[in-house]
Amino acid sequence: MKSFSIAPTARLVGEIMVPGDKSISHRAVMLASLAHGPTELTGFLPSEDCLCTLRAFQALGVDIEIRDPTTLSIENRWSRLCPAMEALDCGNSGTMMRLIAGILAGQTFHSRLVGDASLAKRPMGRIIEPLEKMGAHIRAEGERGTPPLILEPAELHGIDYELPVASAQVKSCLLLAGLNAKGVTRILEPSPTRDHTERLLAHFDARPLREGRSILLQGGLTLGGRDLFIPGDFSSAAFWIAGTAAIPGSEIRIRSVGLNPTRTGLLNVLLRMGAQIEESVEEGRGEGEPRGSLLIRGGKLRGTKIEKAEIPNLIDELPVLGAIAALAEGETHIRGAEELRVKECDRIRCMVENLRRFGIPVEELPDGMIVEGGRPIRAARVSSFGDHRVAMACSILALQADGRSRIDDVGCVDTSYPGFFRYLEKLSQRSAEAVEGWKEVLSWTQPRPGPAGTEKAPRRPVVAIDGPSASGKSTVARLLAQALGIAYCNSGLVYRAITWALIGKGVAVERELVFKTAVRQMKIECRIEGNELHVWIDGKEPGQEARSPAVNAMVSRVAASAWLRKRLLPTFRKLADEHSLVMEGRDIGTTVFPATWYKFYIDADPKVREQRRKKQGETDSIEDRDWEDRSRPAAPLRCAADAVFLDSTGMSVEDVVRRMIEALRRRGFPVPKRPYVP
Numbered sequence: 001m002k003s004f005s006i007a008p009t010a011r012l013v014g015e016i017m018v019p020g021d022k023s024i025s026h027r028a029v030m031l032a033s034l035a036h037g038p039t040e041l042t043g044f045l046p047s048e049d050c051l052c053t054l055r056a057f058q059a060l061g062v063d064i065e066i067r068d069p070t071t072l073s074i075e076n077r078w079s080r081l082c083p084a085m086e087a088l089d090c091g092n093s094g095t096m097m098r099l100i101a102g103i104l105a106g107q108t109f110h111s112r113l114v115g116d117a118s119l120a121k122r123p124m125g126r127i128i129e130p131l132e133k134m135g136a137h138i139r140a141e142g143e144r145g146t147p148p149l150i151l152e153p154a155e156l157h158g159i160d161y162e163l164p165v166a167s168a169q170v171k172s173c174l175l176l177a178g179l180n181a182k183g184v185t186r187i188l189e190p191s192p193t194r195d196h197t198e199r200l201l202a203h204f205d206a207r208p209l210r211e212g213r214s215i216l217l218q219g220g221l222t223l224g225g226r227d228l229f230i231p232g233d234f235s236s237a238a239f240w241i242a243g244t245a246a247i248p249g250s251e252i253r254i255r256s257v258g259l260n261p262t263r264t265g266l267l268n269v270l271l272r273m274g275a276q277i278e279e280s281v282e283e284g285r286g287e288g289e290p291r292g293s294l295l296i297r298g299g300k301l302r303g304t305k306i307e308k309a310e311i312p313n314l315i316d317e318l319p320v321l322g323a324i325a326a327l328a329e330g331e332t333h334i335r336g337a338e339e340l341r342v343k344e345c346d347r348i349r350c351m352v353e354n355l356r357r358f359g360i361p362v363e364e365l366p367d368g369m370i371v372e373g374g375r376p377i378r379a380a381r382v383s384s385f386g387d388h389r390v391a392m393a394c395s396i397l398a399l400q401a402d403g404r405s406r407i408d409d410v411g412c413v414d415t416s417y418p419g420f421f422r423y424l425e426k427l428s429q430r431s432a433e434a435v436e437g438w439k440e441v442l443s444w445t446q447p448r449p450g451p452a453g454t455e456k457a458p459r460r461p462v463v464a465i466d467g468p469s470a471s472g473k474s475t476v477a478r479l480l481a482q483a484l485g486i487a488y489c490n491s492g493l494v495y496r497a498i499t500w501a502l503i504g505k506g507v508a509v510e511r512e513l514v515f516k517t518a519v520r521q522m523k524i525e526c527r528i529e530g531n532e533l534h535v536w537i538d539g540k541e542p543g544q545e546a547r548s549p550a551v552n553a554m555v556s557r558v559a560a561s562a563w564l565r566k567r568l569l570p571t572f573r574k575l576a577d578e579h580s581l582v583m584e585g586r587d588i589g590t591t592v593f594p595a596t597w598y599k600f601y602i603d604a605d606p607k608v609r610e611q612r613r614k615k616q617g618e619t620d621s622i623e624d625r626d627w628e629d630r631s632r633p634a635a636p637l638r639c640a641a642d643a644v645f646l647d648s649t650g651m652s653v654e655d656v657v658r659r660m661i662e663a664l665r666r667r668g669f670p671v672p673k674r675p676y677v678p
């Protein structure tokens with residue numbers, strides 16, 4: 001279980017963008033999957049929650065291509081959904097389960113929705129009851145109406161429904177069901193909740209009508225695919241907004257963040273507490289969601305009262321509000337927030353317990369809490385209780401403690417904010433600190449073009465692994481490819497096969513003209529067979545001879561030929577037209593696939609590498625070999641700027657592979673749910 005240690009900081013300073021909006025990312029994948037025609041989504045949030053939605057729609061037959069972690073191309077070529085072969089895994093996401101249930105309730109096939117231990121406790125009666133009224137055949141397998149959910153084929157009809165709780169998830173579930181229902185679906189909200197579904201329906205050509213507190217949607221409308229830009233998630237920005245406002249001397253600017261008024265209730269509360277916040281709205285790109293930038297300056301805050309009417313528009317921000325209430329003078333009362341008890345954890349009980357560990361006097365109420373602020377914050381060890389927002393809220397508070405604090409079980413943060421802890425380090429002006437001591441440099445950032453800005457991303461996902469001799473990259477690459485169920489390619493094999501053929505013809509590399517003519521006349525075939533790269537020269541495979549001492553002695557000179565390397569580029573790149581690959585070598589991330597998003601550079605202590613080479617029977621000096629690799633003019637060995645750097649010294653191969661799988665998940669690679677690593 002991952003934990004994170006946080007040192008106190010004097011202030012938070014910087015300028016950032018936050019990852020894409022989680023609520024909109026889920027909905028955008030869903031609606032684009034139902035639409036006729038293609039959609040390109042930019043600014044998608046590649047977090048665990050949203051990747052579950054992405055995988056589910058792939059399983060339902062929709063073509064979803066991950067161009068880079070935040071850009072998706074979505075097209076439903078069947079103009080309908082196809083039954084999934086297995087249960088659809090909603091992971092930790094209540095939003096996904098409730099919304100997708102609305103879509104699947106009116107299909108002609110059976111579906112089963114499952115989730116993790118936290119989701120298995122969340123109430124589904126709130127969607128089951130109205131969906132049944134619409135004609136759905138839906139059943140909860142858990143006790144007390146909890147997941148898994150089973151949906152049988154049904155024909156739906158519109159209903160008039162008054163929501164008993166102000167819930168955007170229930171409203172959205174019914175609107176999505178209403179799309180596929182006969183007649184009109186009319187939903188009455190007790191108070192306005194986030195309206196992303198309504199805005200997105202309009203974006204995809206099915207505009208609902210708003211009449212006072214009611215929303216009306218005509219069933220049977222056809223959605224049209226349309227490109228969409230997703231703004232930064234206000235709920236992720238909230239940790240920096242609240243933290244900056246409450247820590248005197250801080251100053252943070254957040255750009256391109258969603259400023260939909262049904263989400264920004266936190267700003268009103270903070271302003272009431274005396275915060276200094278400047279908001280400037282940016283011109284939209286026609287996507288129907290307001291966004292802009294915020295400039296927050298830190299100062300002394302005072303306590304306030306938050307009542308029921310305000311709750312729906314700041315529901316996800318209450319954990320961080322509870323945390324920074326401890327930094328404000330006087331009491332902060334949070335009331336009417338009983339919904340917090342049925343989130344990813346019981347956020348009232350868990351925040352109260354954590355605040356007490358930080359030495360803060362707090363009273364637990366059935367529907368909220370009263371926090372007494374202005375007391376010293378004691379360094380503490382607290383748990384996230386498996387809830388991403390509890391983890392991040394407590395991390396912000398820990399910045400003002402009297403010593404180092406530790407947050408346990410922080411893996412859940414990836415469900416909404418991959419990269420959060422790196423930003424925490426950056427904004428509190430400390431250098432990157434390792435999570436669990438793992439030496440990793442992971443540049444999880446906004447999309448950026450490949451080095452020259454011109455290379456096209458490979459058609460299929462490619463994991464590029466580079467590194468020096470005996471760094472362990474071949475063993476790791478083979479195992480990683482197996483775990484991901486994709487093809488393993490050793491690029492060195494191509495140079496070896498060519499060297500073997502040259503030796504057979506008695507051609508030396510040094511005789512440039514003869515060498516080039518010999519290679520030009522060769523028929524070089526590279527194909528993936530049995531999930532591994534095979535090479536034939538003039539119809540023959542070298543087999544074990546590719547590793548003969550004669551080949552060993554000559555291959556590095558052959559591979560140093562700039563002419564040959566250039567000539568082979570299209571051959572390597574073509575492999576990714578049809579296969580997802582793990583390709584290893586010395587220049588895969590820098591030259592062969594500079595535009596892939598999934599790059600690793602593996603190194604190890606030279607002494608360890610020397611020993612490994614001796615074991616393999618190779619006797620030349622590792623220093624000389626490294627120097628040759630790094631200084632050759634053609635595609636020298638380099639760690640790409642956006643590669644994950646891994647030092648494998650003292651790590652088992654399996655550990656390295658597990659680390660790589662974690663990093664791939666964070667970068668949005670479509671990793672199978674349970675990758676097999678022995």
Ligand code: S3P
Pocket residue numbers: 022023024095166167168169170172194315316339
């Ligand atoms: C969400 C709605 C809210 C919110 C959740 C996301 C959504 O839940 O807490 O994080 O995307 O619709 P409720 O609708 O249950 O209040």
